[in-house]
Amino acid sequence: MATVKFFGLLRIQTGIAEAKAEGKTLKEVLYDIQRQYPSMTVKELKKKVIYVNGKDINQLKFFRTKINPNDEITIMSPVSGG
Amino acid sequence: MATKYGGYTGKILKINLSDSSYEEYPFSDRERELYLGGKIMAAKILYDNIKTKIKPLSKENILVITTSPLTGTGTPSSSRFNISSISPLTGLLCSSNCGGSFGFNLKRAGYDGLVICGKAKTKTYLNITNDKVEFLPADKLWGMTTGEAQEALGGKSGKIVIGPAGENLVRYACIVSEERAAGRGGLGAVMGSKNLKAIVAQGNFVSQAKDKEKLKKLSKKWVKKLKEHPLTGEQLPKLGTAGLISKMHFKNLLATKNFSYGQFEGHDKINGEYMAEHHLIKNSGCISCPIKCGRVVEVDGKQVKGPELETLGLLGANILNDNIELILRWNHLLDEMGMDTISAAGCLSFAMELNEKGLWKNELEFGKTDNIERIIKETAFRSSAIGNTLADGTREMSKKFGGEDFCISSKGMEISAYEPRSAVGQGLGYAVSNRGGCHLNAGYLVVLEGLGLSINQYTHWGKAALTVTFQNLMEAVSAGGNCLFTTYAVFPSFLIDKPNGLITRIVNKVMPYLGGVLYLALKFPQILAVNLPFILPHPVAINAVTGMKLNFGKMLRLGERGYNLERLFNKRMGVNASWDALPKRLTDELQDKNNPKSKVPLEKLKKRYYKIRGWDIDGLPTEKLIKKLGIE
Incomplete structure (x- = not known):
């Protein structure tokens, strides 16, 4: 199972900092998260900034990115300001 | 000097501390049109009054405090005021912007600004009430922390104070108003050098907008927009600026171990989420601000201001500390002492590396935290001995001990927490910034290079033009009186809300190639002679308040004039292209050994930047440009 870490408002709003989820692709992992935590829908999760092993999915294959059991997925609400 | 424009009081007060006298400082409507207010107005006053290189802590230096036309009008996030002077840290013009209520109260007292000259013979504080200025003894206030001094002054008036750091001429001492600070550049030491502990202001003047109805309607829509925008309506109120820490880590932007790396393993223990979950009591904001980005946390049973991301990053990752409770304590202590947290942290990390490399044997070590509070x-x-050395800033430290290649400052000012080797446009900004290593005066391109948007962080394409555009725009917005956070709502929500969406991806890809278009817009801002209040409401608000006729293009020109005026002032202090520099660590050493682009290609970027600015090869505004901008 991949480890999924949540950051930003998503984490504050849901109170969930970390989860385990499975799937062969990122899309499947997102569906597994939705199954475990219905408040986090795939539609909403797809709007977040997502990294797989520290790499932005924009540099990978987006939601078709292959996921291995030891992968770490980071899902983060957009942030700015400083 | 009365003014035909709304929003202003029409009066600037010149105070001579040497002989306890005061008089009106002349400032014409023509000058208001050209220099508007805030930092640009202050730059004009300094430009007219300091014509040769002087010592920042001598009585010849002048402290200029200015408000802006929007200050006190109720426009969203418009309570800010500006303090400018020659910085003891850089020796150059420094403007430092502050929230809180002092600007509002200074205007209530009937003044658009204060020009403070000379040096008081004894320890003094000023009490300004309408037409009356009192020069009062500050012996009892001297030695007090910023909190104690404000409490001792009492009342509901606006106050600015310095702490022990300002009194002892620490080169990065700040000026504090309520729990907010005009933090950067050591202007608290300028106050200290003048024997001036505090200024109190109050009065009955009510700022009048020319078109109250228009302003009311615009403000209502503007507040709604700020509240609905994902950054100003959700992230900043709920997480504060601290919400950026982990994003910076993932983007290799989080300065770690004196800017040796861009990632910190302990980022999730010092981020905004952790602070919200474990320490946040509530959020807070300045007068008229719907964003309320401030954090209120508890230290020793007392509710105090929580740290911003720069403080979390620099007193966390950059000294290898993942204990947020310590950062909350140190942040409060630095505020009470009246010291800029960014520069203070930069001095600590530089001292740690000097020690590690054997260049200066001292008791500071990366990851060691038990001596920090005492050393602050x-x-x-x-x-x-160690405190006295740290108090002079990293530039002086490197003159003494060496380590220039990893002395993380620009023009003598310590760089804030964004590691620029993974945001090369931000790196350019740090180098060319008028006030030195400041992320905002730099143009804050990091907001495009990985924070708000995700354009290529390593390419040089478009970065110079984007930097000039952002610098000019932020300069003008600041002069108008709004908090710069209001500009984040300029980005359409869908670009922020849908980082993986097709349009966002296209914008991210295309933006670096828009340099040519921006160059044309900057050269001929008259082609942008339009007002788009749903994108940039700022000029529309200024028009409603003052009766001026600003538009998007004129705002860009106004900002350009301000930025060039500051540069011309700095030219008098000796600045040229050689000052636009970064330490070799950031320009010559790769952040990531596998990525040959992970360093700031500064010379290439500077060349393009000077061309777009219309500066000569020595980085100075040409006569033609000065004439075009109407700078006298």
Whole structure:
């Protein structure tokens, strides 16, 4: 199972900092998260900034990115300001 | 000097501390049109009054405090005021912007600004009430922390104070108003050098907008927009600026171990989420601000201001500390001592590396935290050898001990927490910034290079034009009186809300190639002679308040004039292209050994930047440009 870490408002709003989820692709992992935590829908999760092993999915294959059991997925609400 | 424009009081007060006298400082409507207010108005006053290189802590230096036309009008996030002077840290013009209520109260007293000259013979504070200025003894206030001094002054008036650091001429001492600070550049030491502990202001003047109805309607829509925008309506109120820490880590932007790396393993223990979950009591904001980005946390049973991301990053990752409770304590202590947290932290990390490399044997070590609190106090009071050395800033430290290649400052000012080797446009900004290593005066391109948007962080394409555009725009917005956070709502929500969406991806890809278009817009801003209040409401608000006729293009020109005026002032202090520099660590050493682009290609970027600015090869505005901008 991949480890999924949540950051930003998503984490504050849901109170969930970390989860385990499975799937062969990122899309499947997102569906597994939705199954475990219905408040986090795939539609909403797809709007977040997502990294797989520290790499932005924009540099990978987006939601078709292959996921291995030891992968770490980071899902983060957009942030700015400083 | 009365004014035909709304929003202003029409009066600037010149105060001579040497002989306890005061008079009106002349400022014409023509000058208001050209220099508007805030930092640009202050730059004009300094430009007209300091014509040769002087010592920042001598009585010849002048402290200029200015409000803006929007200050006190109720426009969203418009309570800010500006303090400018020659910085003891850089020796150059420094403007420092502050929230809180002092600007609002200074205007209530009937003044658009204060020009403070000379040096008081004894320790003094000023009490300004309408037409009356009192020069009062500050012996009892001297030695007090910023919190104690404000409490001792009492009342509901607006106050600015310095702490022990300002009194002891620490080169990065700040000026504090309520829990907010005009933090950067050591202007608290300028106050200290003048024997001036505090200024109190109050009065009955009510700022009048020319078109109240228009302003009311615009403000209502503007507040709604700010509240609905994902950054200003959700992230900043709920997480504060601290919400950026982990994003910076993932983007290799989080300065770690004196800017050796861009990632910190302990980022999730010092981020905004952790602070919200474990320490946040509530959020807070300045007068008229719907964003409320401030954090209120508890230290020793007392509710105090929580740290911003720069402080979390620099007192966390950059010194290898993952204990947020310590950062909350140190942040409060630095505020009480009246010391800029960014520069203080930069001095600590530089001292740690000097020690690690054997260049200066001292007691500071990366990851060692038990001596920091004591050393902060010793720095504020200059009460030990190490504190006295740290109090002079990294530039002076490197003159003494070496380590220039990893002395992380620009023009003598310590760089804030964004590691620029993974945001090369931000790196350019740090180098060319008028006030030195400041992320905002730099143009804050990091907001495009990985924070708000995700354009290529390593390419040089478009970065110079984007930097100039952002610098000019932020300069003008600041002069108008709004908090710069209001500009984040300029980005359409869908670009922020849908980072993986097709349009966002296209914008991210295309933006670096828009340099040519921006160059044309900057050269001929008259082609942008339009007002788009749903994108940039700022000029529309200024028009409603003042009766001026600003538009998007004129705002860009106004900002350009301000930025060039500051540069011309700095030219008098000796600035040229050689000052636009970064330490070799950031320009010559790769951040990631596998990525040959992970360093700031500064010379290439500077060349393009000077061309777009219309500066000569020595980085100075040409006569033609000065004439075009109407700078006299």
